[in-house]
Amino acid sequence: MDHGETEFLLKLEQLSIGYEEPLISNISLTMYPGEVVSIIGASGIGKTTLLRTVAGLVAPLEGRVNLNVKKRGGLGYIPQKLGLVHHASVSHNVGLGARAGTSFREGPMTWVGRRNERVEIAIEQMGLTEKRNEPVRRLSGGQQKRVATARTLAQRPQILLADEFLSELDEDNIQIVVESVIDYVKESGAAMILVEHNTERAIQLSNRIFRLVEGELVEQFFQGGEEE
Amino acid sequence: MHEISHLQLQKNKTQMMTLFVSIGITMIFAMVAMGFGSSKNLDFLTSMKILLGIQESTGLQSDILWNLRFPRILMALVGGAALAMAGAMMQGCLGNPLVSPLTLGVASGAALGAALAIVLGLTLVSIPELAIVANAFLFSLIVVFIIIKLGSMRSVSKESYILIGIAITFIAGAIVSTLQYFATDAQLSQLAHWSFGSLSRPNLTNVLWISVVVLTLFPSGLKSAWDLNALSIGGDDFAISTGVNPVKTRKSILVLSAFLTSVVIAFTGLIGFVGLAAPHMSRLVIGNDYRKLIPCSAVFGAFLTLFADTLGRTLFAPIVIPVGVMLSIIGGPFFMYLLLNKRGA
Numbered sequence: 357m358d359h360g361e362t363e364f365l366l367k368l369e370q371l372s373i374g375y376e377e378p379l380i381s382n383i384s385l386t387m388y389p390g391e392v393v394s395i396i397g398a399s400g401i402g403k404t405t406l407l408r409t410v411a412g413l414v415a416p417l418e419g420r421v422n423l424n425v426k427k428r429g430g431l432g433y434i435p436q437k438l439g440l441v442h443h444a445s446v447s448h449n450v451g452l453g454a455r456a457g458t459s460f461r462e463g464p465m466t467w468v469g470r471r472n473e474r475v476e477i478a479i480e481q482m483g484l485t486e487k488r489n490e491p492v493r494r495l496s497g498g499q500q501k502r503v504a505t506a507r508t509l510a511q512r513p514q515i516l517l518a519d520e521f522l523s524e525l526d527e528d529n530i531q532i533v534v535e536s537v538i539d540y541v542k543e544s545g546a547a548m549i550l551v552e553h554n555t556e557r558a559i560q561l562s563n564r565i566f567r568l569v570e571g572e573l574v575e576q577f578f579q580g581g582e583e584e
Numbered sequence: 585m586h587e588i589s590h591l592q593l594q595k596n597k598t599q600m601m602t603l604f605v606s607i608g609i610t611m612i613f614a615m616v617a618m619g620f621g622s623s624k625n626l627d628f629l630t631s632m633k634i635l636l637g638i639q640e641s642t643g644l645q646s647d648i649l650w651n652l653r654f655p656r657i658l659m660a661l662v663g664g665a666a667l668a669m670a671g672a673m674m675q676g677c678l679g680n681p682l683v684s685p686l687t688l689g690v691a692s693g694a695a696l697g698a699a700l701a702i703v704l705g706l707t708l709v710s711i712p713e714l715a716i717v718a719n720a721f722l723f724s725l726i727v728v729f730i731i732i733k734l735g736s737m738r739s740v741s742k743e744s745y746i747l748i749g750i751a752i753t754f755i756a757g758a759i760v761s762t763l764q765y766f767a768t769d770a771q772l773s774q775l776a777h778w779s780f781g782s783l784s785r786p787n788l789t790n791v792l793w794i795s796v797v798v799l800t801l802f803p804s805g806l807k808s809a810w811d812l813n814a815l816s817i818g819g820d821d822f823a824i825s826t827g828v829n830p831v832k833t834r835k836s837i838l839v840l841s842a843f844l845t846s847v848v849i850a851f852t853g854l855i856g857f858v859g860l861a862a863p864h865m866s867r868l869v870i871g872n873d874y875r876k877l878i879p880c881s882a883v884f885g886a887f888l889t890l891f892a893d894t895l896g897r898t899l900f901a902p903i904v905i906p907v908g909v910m911l912s913i914i915g916g917p918f919f920m921y922l923l924l925n926k927r928g929a
Binding site: 411412428433434435441513 | 736810814817818820821822824825826827828829830831832
């Protein structure tokens with residue numbers, strides 16, 4: 357794809373990640389608005405660490421992570437362990453994301469209104485309207501995933517990192533979640549990195565796919581669902 | 585579900601009431617404290633009458649009230665509030681209950697600055713009366729800056745800040761000890777006096793300036809309350825999943841609380857205990873929500889400092905016990921009582 361003058365959202369330069377020993381070395385990746393990148397590979401080889409490094413939770417061993425996003429709420433992360441407040445309601449949890457993503461500076465008087473609007477839209481997109489006042493602990497695993505996704509959508513991030521966010525969902529749920537998230541990415545010009553163990557789904561969702569093999573990130577090319 | 589939210593609302597109401605009542609009590613106590621003092625020309629009743637406008641004051645009386653007692657009391661309120669608020673923010677963003685505003689090298693930086701000024705005459709600002717203050721302030725900020733730079737170099741975890749803070753504290757402490765070793769007796773006593781922490785040092789103009797700075801920074805502290813909630817509920821991973829960048833947030837909160845702390849202790853010397861205890865006392869009373877915890881800590885800190893200082897200057901009058909010492913003596917047991925009582929309940 358030729359991006360011409362378009363500004364990148366995310367640029368990984370010669371990145372080497374891990375804790376003591378490098379798990380993955382020499383990662384270079386530039387992402388532009390509207391792109392979805394999937395990362396596939398066996399478990400335990402550093403996929404989550406890669407997302408955590410991009411998010412700034414782990415310092416890179418070498419190289420740089422350049423993020424070209426707004427300072428507050430520009431980066432959205434749906435972790436595998438969802439990190440929901442279990443005793444609080446669905447709308448409260450979604451509100452946390454909306455709060456981080458709604459800037460006070462865009463108009464202090466309408467701040468609360470804009471925030472609530474985002475919460476309502478995200479809850480509706482995820483089909484949680486009837487559950488909005490239920491405490492999260494009473495929801496099923498699949499519903500909780502949708503709450504976490506709604507929280508990140510309400511944040512309206514420019515970069516979206518999702519760690520196996522479709523696992524534990526049944527087919528109907530997957531359809532709801534995938535459509536809203538991909539629509540969001542395309543419409544708002546965000547970029548998304550997706551860690552996914554299901555290759556078929558990765559092909560269906562993303563523009564580019566990388567496989568982690570022996571400590572390196574290798575781009576894969578598929579045609580009609582078959583590996584070339 | 586409805587019952588739960590009803591209970592929650594009731595609890596919120598009680599907590600807000602507690603906060604407002606504490607503010608009221610502190611204000612009334614501040615006025616009462618204006619009446620305490622060792623002057624023979626101004627007893628308690630007279631000063632109350634003057635404050636309430638019932639009686640005219642003589643020149644000497646108004647001098648004692650407005651140039652001696654008022655700055656001291658205002659300094660206790662503002663300084664206590666600033667230190668307690670900084671303590672609450674530091675405990676929240678480093679996720680460690682043992683952290684106080686002085687943990688992160690602020691105190692050792694200030695002591696180093698003061699020691700350099702007193703012993704070597706090495707000052708960064710050439711105004712004689714402000715030399716020690718300016719040195720203490722600037723050096724504490726320099727030390728915090730170094731800690732934040734080093735702490736985020738190798739890893740981004742909160743532990744690295746605490747550990748590097750401790751290391752730097754030891755290094756700065758060693759330099760201060762070396763300076764003390766070579767200091768004259770006069771310099772030594774000046775340095776010891778500085779480190780006691782006293783509210784009588786800043787004059788009215790100083791105190792008004794400190795108040796302006798603290799009041800200006802207060803809204804930023806309140807604004808960081810939500811980010812602190814996110815950080816303290818579930819750590820870094822939780823914070824980032826709600827869109828709060830833990831690394832950036834932690835740095836900016838550290839800078840803010842270090843600034844609040846050094847503005848105060850540069851003028852007063854080391855006052856440690858209030859920044860550790862007031863946030864914990866508030867936690868016991870008002871819970872862990874930083875939107876309420878930050879203002880509540882500020883109020884408790886103000887009250888505690890004022891109470892300790894008033895006791896310190898009246899108990900053995902005309903001898904004045906430094907507020908730092910007094911705070912630890914009366915605050916320590918009270919703090920333990922609160923903690924043990926809570927555990928039993």
